[in-house]
Amino acid sequence: MEAQTQVIFATAVFLVTYAIIVSEKIHRAVAAFCGAAVIIIAGILNVEQAVHFVDFNTIGLLVGMMIIVGITRQTGVFEYLAIKAAKQAKGEPIRIMAALAFITAVLSALLDNVTTVLLIVPVTFAIARQLQVNVIPFLIVEILASNIGGTATLIGDPPNIMIGSATKLGFMDFVVNLTPVVVVIYVLTIFILKLIYRRQITTRPELMQNIMAMDEKDEIKDQALLKKCLTVLALTITGFVLHQFVHLESSVIALSGAALLLLVTRMDPEHALHSVEWPVIFFFIGLFVVVGALEEVGVIEAIAQYALEVTGGALLPAGLLILWLSAVASAFVDNIPFVATMIPLIHDMGRLGGIQDLNFLWWSLSLGACLGGNGTIIGASANVVVIGMAEKRGSHIGFMGFFKIAFPLMLLSIVIAMLYLFLWYTLPVAKVILATLAFGILLAFVLSIMDRGSTPAQNQKISVK
Structure with a gap:
């Protein structure tokens, strides 16, 4: 196949695959895997080249965390946290909404946002039934909180996992550079949502007492398993924090944590592997191959060259362009395939433009893709799951x-991110100021949804289905 024909063919396969993924007429894993098969059969890539383009660090990180979370969820600890938060909010629906959103955001940062919504949504339905309120506002708030919280860390959102793997940026790099602005965006978003929904989700005092009568301890199904899971989870997160210093890939940390948990729990491996979302894994594999074909035939390099001409090779305009392009695109198409396309594009922009430090562009891509996923109901994987x-x-x-x-709200978050990136680029000390401000805002927010008082209550079990 001639070079020009390869370019046209690879581009056509990519666009058709992307269109099928967006249309959801065929499962996205099937679409991506079929696209990869066509690329290899047509000879655009051979098997060795295709394997080269698959990012096994991303795959390993996802598999490892899925196993750890899958075993941990059997303990009931996530239901415990949700009910405990609802009781801290004294059964008030609007405060429960904020409390569940906070747990969703934190778990999304420490686990991942798709897993988090799988854990939190069933409890949300159970609480909404007790309060006899419309569950939709709770779900919308949790979707937004999951994507915002997931933006804060390396492991929180698939786009960040992909960026971290492609750039060797570590867990603490994401925390230091993204968490401060994420906290500001999160608190402002939840404040606005509370104003929007405060008149829509009200209930009677006796129903609020039903929440206070729940006993969160009933949700813990296996104390011994819980201790083992929390210990391994803590070790794994510590590993993420230190992985740059011990020179281990994040996938090695996650898979080692999964292996250790399987060992100490004596869990049946076949049963544990059921918690791995294999369609997601094969979707990533197929997608890497399809995007790799574009990189192989030179399409990505040509687009990068054009982007450099548009921005004049200047880092700040390039970063802001990537931020807004990522946000708008990720609102209407899944942010995972978009980021898979952008990663080699940014690498080529750096190579062609002679840019040594691309971190500013990576943070722009992360903020745009992760926060942009909040724009529509199909913008991110967590949205579709909910x-x-x-x-x-x-x-x-x-x-x-x-x-x-x-x-x-997504547009507002991108405006805030844009201001942050502008200050980050022009006045680095602004990061320290914003980090201090973010900590104060977060502390005030947590205090606002908690009440130190206690109310005696009869124990009551809750059905979470």
């Missing part, structure tokens, strides 16, 4: 209903 779980339980989240609330 839609499916809600529909199974008889609740429907409409595209326009979500869009009217989420898209303006």
